[in-house]
Amino acid sequence: MAVYTDVSDDALASFIARYDLGAVLSFKGIAEGVENSNFLLVTEAGPHILTLYEKRVDPNDLPFFIGLMEHLAGRGITCPLPVRDRSGAALGTLAGRPAAIVTFLEGMSVRRPRVLHCAAVGEALAHMHAAAEGFAITRRNALTVDSWRPLFARSAGRADTVLSGLRREIETELGALEAQWPAALPAGVIHADLFPDNVFFLGDALSGLIDFYFACNDFLAYDLAVSINAWCFEPDGALNVTKAKAMIAGYGRIRPLGAEEIAALPLLCRGAALRFLLTRLYDWLNVPPGALVRPKDPLEYLRKLRFHQRAGSAAAYGAEA
């Protein structure tokens, strides 16, 4: 959850006046997204979401994110569609921050994903990858293999305060991943953060994808690895192979995976687990004073990483070569 910034009445009124949305009927901070401040904005034109981009988002990346949502929505992906003001701008400034209004998506995120959700997420991810083809802007992945070591350097000195031996274990894994990371796999625009919070369902049907603020260009199968980590483990830390198999098969129905992608899956899953272990570890060790957000447990991703290290082959995930 995150509502970081208070918006004054006057500032909101003059911001909204630039849009063809009519008068504001309601404005409430909502517990959605962790990097930005999000508000339910009801106007005479209906409900929308207003997002203030807080300091963890680089303003230079916003044209990529906004443009990507427009591109995907125009190609049939149900995702928030940025609303343009009368001058044609989808990005403005409110309360000193970059701000955008997007359409309101119906649906709810699933707290306890079942197999059918994992299958639907696999399909939606592949649809998104296909729909993103032809998007003109690119954004490098700021959180991929070459950035993990400098990221870890900011936490390494205190890593063992979280778990004895953690520093050494991460350093060993960093060395292994840097040595073995694939040089080339099919690439394109990935979501890179498709956790259950970011997928909406209506009943059992997937109704939309949100929060494209980690989207970037990288290996498509790495996106699947992120989602396997996020959706297919049980609360006790074990992989649910039925869920992973359903997600991989769902993905493959829309965009068949190549043999080299399937073979790389355990390694990509290790990388994805390490990426979230590292950012969570940093956040765990650097809770800002006055933070309104509880840091997430980094060790959840250490347990996932260890599973992937032992996996051996994609068969451990139910993937069919």
Add this chain to the structure above:
Amino acid sequence: MAVYTDVSDDALASFIARYDLGAVLSFKGIAEGVENSNFLLVTEAGPHILTLYEKRVDPNDLPFFIGLMEHLAGRGITCPLPVRDRSGAALGTLAGRPAAIVTFLEGMSVRRPRVLHCAAVGEALAHMHAAAEGFAITRRNALTVDSWRPLFARSAGRADTVLSGLRREIETELGALEAQWPAALPAGVIHADLFPDNVFFLGDALSGLIDFYFACNDFLAYDLAVSINAWCFEPDGALNVTKAKAMIAGYGRIRPLGAEEIAALPLLCRGAALRFLLTRLYDWLNVPPGALVRPKDPLEYLRKLRFHQRAGSAAAYGAEA
């Protein structure tokens, strides 16, 4: 802001199934209220607010709060109307907590109240007092003069860590208020917490009152004193007499104040200031681990208290005897 409790999909679905609201289309935690968890619940029947009553609310008080909202809404006060399930119950259980669904009110709380807002709040408060007449349930004010000393006893030992001399200053004020507090004034159901967060406006028109979870039976003019404290001081700590005068006059247009109520106003304002000073001091000194809420500055209310001590008569608030 407050969203304390996570609600599982299954629990939500079975809770909603008891109501004639159709399928759930959206469910988002919102930053509203500080004692409870509040969610925007959009169903096929439209938007509603779902509230989970957290542990600071006594479940025995809920029939009073729920009944009061129904009573007021039935008498023309725009406030949340509890929705009854098919069995006729307005209170259920969700995620282990008492829970209620109420109607969604349009409007926004004002961050920087102007004179016209203060006048409208005075009128709405008097309308509420009049509409509450005949409400059958009573609830004693758990935060009035006889409870302030035991409340302060829980903070007194550490009061001087917040401000040197604070303990002695509060003890002196407690003695004065206990000695001088009015024995009898016109009484009825009061809101007791009508801060700007709890009043909605659409444009310049007041559109609704929310958050009746401190409502109780007490002197009606004490409610006005709470609202003067909450609405009529400037950020620099000074009373804006124009605002206070407008609020008092607005109240008097709907329910004329008696001479004894006007004469008691400075003392009632002192009491209201002390009440919020004491609860804020306690919260300041007892931030729970993992709290997602920033405690509010208790000393804001010490400055207000000192103003009221010097006020002398109701003329200092622009009240006409």
